[in-house]
Amino acid sequence: MDQGSDVEPPEEYWVIAFFKSYSKNKTYYRQFMAAGFYEAFDTVMTFSEKTSCQILWYKEKRKCDSKFTKLGIPLLESFCTFCNKEFNNIEPIKCNYEKNDFSCKSEFCSLDCKQEHFYFKHIR
Known part of the structure; x- marks a missing residue:
């Protein structure tokens, strides 16, 4: 067999x-x-x-x-961390926010999503 x-x-x-x-x-x-x-x-x-x-x-x-x-x-095929939209034909935009040795690994489909993420996750 x-x-x-x-x-x-x-x-x-x-x-x-x-x-x-x-x-x-x-x-x-x-x-x-x-x-x-x-x-x-x-x-x-x-x-x-x-x-x-x-x-x-x-x-x-x-x-x-x-x-x-x-x-x-x-x-x-990646998913935007903020809007959860699937994208694959653009380069992912990295968060690169560092504060107190914490490096965020989020990726975004647009600068608008990155900016919203900064406000809600890191600034506010």
Whole structure:
């Protein structure tokens, strides 16, 4: 009995490189979790259809250049800490608020959300 065919591939990080349709001069990188090539392909094609971005390449993070393993790549789909809106076609805006050695790890979809977060969480 061959048990090898029933074993699913382990989930691992994949890196995707893409550019926005209206701006071909900047390449963006995101990472996501997928179990095997076909699941990664489905994730990448869904992302491309939802955002109208042009996919340059995608591959397992462990097979990428060493700059990608050290680089803090944002997730493919993130949620804004303040408004809870899903976003994936813009760079996340970090809170970076430090007070009494407390570093806030929140990420936002816009500067307005970051400003509201500052007021309600750190100032008020």
